[in-house]
Amino acid sequence: MTRKDVSLVLRLFLDSARLQKKRATLTIASIAWGTVTILLLLAFGEGLKRQFSRNERAMGENLAIHWPGETSKVWKGLPIGRPIQPRIDDIATLRERIPECDAIWGEMRNSRTAYSYGRKTVNANVTGTSWIYGDPRKHYSRPGGRFLDARDEEEKRRVIFLGYELADDIFGKEDPVGKTLLVNNSPFTVIGVMQNKTQTSSYGNPDRMHAVIPITTYRALFGKDQLWVLVFHTRQPEDMDMALARANEVMSVRYGYDPTDKHVWGIWNTVEGQAESAKIFLGMEIFFGLIGALTLIVGAVGVANIMYAVVKERTREIGVKMALGARRRWITGPFILEGMIYTLLGGLGGALVAILIVTLLGLIPPDRAKVIEFMGKPTLSWPIGVATVAILGTAGLLAGYFPARRAASIDPAETLRYE
Amino acid sequence: MTTAATTPVIEMQAIRKTYDTGKVKVEALKGIDLAVAPGEFVAVVGPSGSGKSTLMNLIGCLDTATDGSYRLAGENVAGLERDALADIRNRRVGFVFQNFNLLPQISSFENVEMPLLFGGIAPKKRKERVAELMTRVGLADRMDHKPTELSGGQMQRVAIARALAMDPAILLADEPTGNLDTSSGSDVMSIFADLWQQGRTLIVITHDLSLARRAGRIIEVRDGRIISDGAAAA
Numbered sequence: 177m178t179r180k181d182v183s184l185v186l187r188l189f190l191d192s193a194r195l196q197k198k199r200a201t202l203t204i205a206s207i208a209w210g211t212v213t214i215l216l217l218l219a220f221g222e223g224l225k226r227q228f229s230r231n232e233r234a235m236g237e238n239l240a241i242h243w244p245g246e247t248s249k250v251w252k253g254l255p256i257g258r259p260i261q262p263r264i265d266d267i268a269t270l271r272e273r274i275p276e277c278d279a280i281w282g283e284m285r286n287s288r289t290a291y292s293y294g295r296k297t298v299n300a301n302v303t304g305t306s307w308i309y310g311d312p313r314k315h316y317s318r319p320g321g322r323f324l325d326a327r328d329e330e331e332k333r334r335v336i337f338l339g340y341e342l343a344d345d346i347f348g349k350e351d352p353v354g355k356t357l358l359v360n361n362s363p364f365t366v367i368g369v370m371q372n373k374t375q376t377s378s379y380g381n382p383d384r385m386h387a388v389i390p391i392t393t394y395r396a397l398f399g400k401d402q403l404w405v406l407v408f409h410t411r412q413p414e415d416m417d418m419a420l421a422r423a424n425e426v427m428s429v430r431y432g433y434d435p436t437d438k439h440v441w442g443i444w445n446t447v448e449g450q451a452e453s454a455k456i457f458l459g460m461e462i463f464f465g466l467i468g469a470l471t472l473i474v475g476a477v478g479v480a481n482i483m484y485a486v487v488k489e490r491t492r493e494i495g496v497k498m499a500l501g502a503r504r505r506w507i508t509g510p511f512i513l514e515g516m517i518y519t520l521l522g523g524l525g526g527a528l529v530a531i532l533i534v535t536l537l538g539l540i541p542p543d544r545a546k547v548i549e550f551m552g553k554p555t556l557s558w559p560i561g562v563a564t565v566a567i568l569g570t571a572g573l574l575a576g577y578f579p580a581r582r583a584a585s586i587d588p589a590e591t592l593r594y595e
Numbered sequence: 596m597t598t599a600a601t602t603p604v605i606e607m608q609a610i611r612k613t614y615d616t617g618k619v620k621v622e623a624l625k626g627i628d629l630a631v632a633p634g635e636f637v638a639v640v641g642p643s644g645s646g647k648s649t650l651m652n653l654i655g656c657l658d659t660a661t662d663g664s665y666r667l668a669g670e671n672v673a674g675l676e677r678d679a680l681a682d683i684r685n686r687r688v689g690f691v692f693q694n695f696n697l698l699p700q701i702s703s704f705e706n707v708e709m710p711l712l713f714g715g716i717a718p719k720k721r722k723e724r725v726a727e728l729m730t731r732v733g734l735a736d737r738m739d740h741k742p743t744e745l746s747g748g749q750m751q752r753v754a755i756a757r758a759l760a761m762d763p764a765i766l767l768a769d770e771p772t773g774n775l776d777t778s779s780g781s782d783v784m785s786i787f788a789d790l791w792q793q794g795r796t797l798i799v800i801t802h803d804l805s806l807a808r809r810a811g812r813i814i815e816v817r818d819g820r821i822i823s824d825g826a827a828a829a
Contacts, residue, residue: 180715184712184713187712191700191701191705192700492696493698495696496696496697496698497698497709497713498657498681498684499655499657499684499690499696500684500685500690500709500710500713500757501681501682501683501684501685501686501710501713501714501761502681502713503678503681503682503713504677504678504681506713587658588657589652589657589658592657592690592692592696
């Protein structure tokens with residue numbers, strides 16, 4: 177394209193554009209509508225995804241929970257059906273032998289534990305575990321309290337950390353921190369209450385319903401040494417497979433079972449679940465994107481359609497311009513420009529509307545709308561923007577290109593001959 | 596004029612044009628030999644379907660011949676690309692149509708300016724040239740009017756001004772008086788006569804005998820061939 181081409185195309189485009197404001201407005205509106213659709217769909221999808229994974233992560237990430245089971249294979253003269261029962265002192269060995277894990281802990285659990293405060297008694301689970309459980313399991317304390325720490329564990333302190341729903345059940349509107357309650361008739365001091373969180377996955381009960389005490393205190397109180405579950409946490413998800421292989425190795429030697437025996441442990445590896453739901457959400461995003469893209473393409477087809485009509489209507493005009501010496505690109509240029517400008521303006525308008533809607537929805541406080549707690553807030557991200565621009569650009573080019581090609585194929589001799 | 600007076604402006608040899616409409620092939624021109632010298636005023640006459648419109652399209656480079664050779668102002672036109680043909684039309688040919696073919700949404704000024712735009716003439720020169728041409732056809736005061744605000748005769752004068760814009764080698768007119776009443780028609784005819792006197796080469800396709808009689812040479816086309824070619828009966 178030379179400078180002459182550019183200025184000519186621009187001039188010819190302006191000549192024709194000023195004639196058809198109404199048509200231009202409608203065309204731009206249809207593209208804007210398509211843009212709003214695609215952006216909102218993708219924004220809702222993104223918000224849902226983020227909220228979902230936030231809720232899913234509320235239990236913690238990169239965890240593998242091991243429930244002990246029984247052997248199903250004969251091993252060195254030992255029969256099948258032998259229960260494997262990990263104990264507290266296995267944990268130190270496991271921590272030493274599995275460098276991939278940044279946290280390993282055991283949990284003991286007693287369901288239907290009686291919590292009494294004043295004249296009120298509530299039954300719920302109590303979990304006895306290590307103080308390192310707090311961070312990976314997202315047991316964050318409300319302001320004014322704390323989770324268990326190493327000294328609590330060392331000194332077998334009678335301290336308790338409460339799930340927020342359990343705390344509400346026992347204490348009502350009172351602040352539980354610092355208060356003493358009875359756990360199966362033994363006095364415990366409340367050191368913290370968990371922050372609210374929307375949690376969609378759990379083993380045992382949702383975290384809001386249980387209470388946590390130091391594992392050492394638990395052993396002293398209930399007189400048990402056997403773990404209910406053994407939990408492994410890695411910093412990176414890709415380290416999990418290695419960590420679990422080592423864990424199996426260590427435990428099979430310690431307890432004497434066939435390392436290939438899959439029945440010894442019931443394992444829930446959340447890393448696999450994370451990958452799985454990432455795939456599901458990718459699929460969902462592609463689906464939303466497709467619906468949006470189709471809507472936009474309908475808009476683009478509308479633009480192309482209108483421009484075909486324009487080409488047809490202006491056949492004689494195009495023929496005349498050709499007779500006067502217009503080169504092919506001076507004929508096609510204005511049409512392509514028209515298609516692109518309509519798409520651009522429509523895209524910008526649609527994007528503004530979509531941003532406005534998303535911003536307004538974002539202003540709704542989550543505790544006022546329960547839906548948002550699960551659906552999440554619609555979120556516009558850069559990838560969404562890039563995808564939309566790409567789709568819009570393609571649509572705009574196609575909308576202009578085909579009618580322009582039709583215009584260029586006009587035979588001036590044919591159009592000028594008859595009335 | 597870009598060519599020496601001795602070489603013809605139009606030089607056609609054994610020109611054939613066949614339209615292929617799928618199953619049927621229509622031979623519109625069956626071997627035309629034609630030479631037009633600079634400054635000639637040629638009228639092409641013939642019944643409809645004789646091939647005279649096809650001939651005009653070929654002369655005006657709106658279409659290319661199936662066979663034969665054609666030189667326009669010394670330039671070989673056969674086998675040129677569409678864009679090259681567009682350039683030749685822009686520089687060498689001025690068209691005047693029966694139905695004027697002015698662009699209705701733009702002013703007469705912009706209509707006359709259009710070929711200058713395509714010819715890459717600078718804006719200032721364009722303006723001067725358009726003003727000069729509009730004065731010449733007697734419409735200096737109508738430059739801002741749109742074609743729809745003009746009478747038929749005025750529209751055709753604007754069209755003539757447009758055809759002359761790039762100072763072409765030939766002025767090609769297809770029934771230029773066909774849509775005009777007698778008085779506007781004779782206005783147009785006298786403009787043509789003036790142009791001829793100024794040494795311009797004119798080719799007019801017409802049914803109008805009074806217009807044909809003003810030409811210096813009448814070519815009669817029938818059935819795709821030239822059947823007579825001679826000086827107009829005075």
